[in-house]
Amino acid sequence: MSVLTSSSEAEGEAIVLASLVEGTAPAADDLEALHRRLELAADRDRMLDLAYTTVDSPVGSLLLAATEKGLLRVAFAVEDHDRVLDVLAATVSGRILRAPRRLDRVAFELDEYFARGRRSFDVALDLSLSSGFRQVVQRHLPLIAYGHTETYKQVAEVVGNPRAVRAVGSACATNPLPIVVPCHRVLRTDGGLGGYIGGLEAKTALLALEGVGAR
Amino acid sequence: MNTKKPFEKVVAEHGPTVLRVCRAVLGEHDADDAWSETFLAAMRAYPELPADANVQAWLVTIAHRKAIDVTRLRLRAAVPVGDVPERASTLGVPGALDHELQDALGGLPDKQRRAVALHYLGGLAYAEVAELLGGTADASRRAAADGMRALRLAYAIPERTGAGK
Known part of the structure; x- marks a missing residue:
């Protein structure tokens, strides 16, 4: 009898537990509303060190992440957004929270850019992911006008280190803010595409969007 | 090195569990407040959390404290009506939460309800439950078992034929 009793008790407990789990189960809506509340409260309390969102674009899904200072990271899907977030963490x-509000402005400007309604970006940037020469190069890149290109060599000359062509290449390759900081406007001296963090297809697409013909 | 995953992943992974615990302890309406306070406090403390910490137990522990805070706030806000009730039962607030379950949980003594929520929904070991509720691990085990038995009766789940009392 005692065996039967305990097995029946275990069954009864399993049923109660199932009811408990089911009966308290949150709907997706509930959790979304709570998440939004957390985003606002964390931002208000200055705890939201990094806010991010993802947006669709003609060059695939883009991850946008910003500190309180400004836009910190733009990442292509090929970079693996989850991995990028892990590295940022x-x-x-x-x-870090998915908190689209902080990215509203840049998302809007990206839409305009892809619709050919915008030629430069007007959002605060946080360049703290790069330092030294790389940051010097990345600060120069926005000066290359929409629809124009420079070569790695020219960039090296402009930033005052004409022999640092390869370093310019790696500064472009490690640009944490592609598209917004237009490293896609830097090509090889022979007119070749060079590399691109989002893949050459994305680089070609961005140049085509800006009306730069393939050579 | 104290590297951790993005807090967003912590919310995604443990948000539902913490909400379950809060709902079981407080009912649906106040559970939202407790959940919010829990994750806000957790986010504040997140940089100092050891990388190898049991994140769920950590969150459920915070949720337990926040649930007490919410209950106290509720009591303070309430108009005094002679005898102060043993617990501020906000269970029964209309919402999506299963009414039958709310009533059953609301009928439990505070300690039993918390022991059930912390152990069965929050995944805390009885020793951890005891740290939060006071008393021994055995006492917490008994409180949870008594709570589960009372819930079973409230649900009128029949004993299997042949199972003696």
Whole structure:
């Protein structure tokens, strides 16, 4: 009897537990509303070290992440957004939330850019992911006008280090803010595309969008 | 190195569990407040959390404290009516939460309800439940077992034929 009793009790407990789990189960809507509330409260309390969102674009899904200072990272899908977020958590701060509001402005400007209604970006940037020469190069890139290109060599000359052509190449390759900081406007001296963090197809598409013909 | 995953992943992974615990303890309406306070406090403390910490147990522990805060706030806000009730039962607030379950949970003594929520929904070991509720691990085990038995009766789940009392 005692065996039967305990097995029946275990069954009864399993049924109660199932009712508990089911009966308290949150709907997706509930969790979304709570998430939005957390985004606002965390931002208000200055704890939202990094806010991010993803937006669709003609060059695929883009991850946008911003600190309180400004836009910190733009990442292509080929970079693996989850991996990018993991790296940001490890190197910048774990206090990251999907919180689209902080990215509204840049998302809007990107839409305009892809609709050929905008030629330069007017959002605050946080360049703290790069330092030294790389940051010097990345600060120069927005000066290359929409629809124009420079070569790695020209960029090296302009930033005052004509022999640092390869370093310019790696500064472009590690640009944490592609599209907004237009490293796609830098080509090889022979007119070749060079590399691109979002893949050569994306680079070609961006140049085509800006009316730069393939050579 | 104290590297952690993005807090967003913590919310995604543990948000539902924490909400379940809050709902079981407080009912649906106040559960939202407790959930929000829990994750806000957790986000504040997240940089100091050891990388190898049991994140769910950490969150459920915070949720337990926040649930107490919410209950106290509720009591303070309430108009005094002679005897102060043992618990501020906000269970029964209309919402999506299963009414039958709310009533059943609302009928439990506070300690039993918390023990059930912390152990069965929050995944805390009885020793951890005891740290939060006071008393021994055995006492917490008994409180949870008594709570589950009372819930079973409230649900009128029949004993299987042949199972003696």
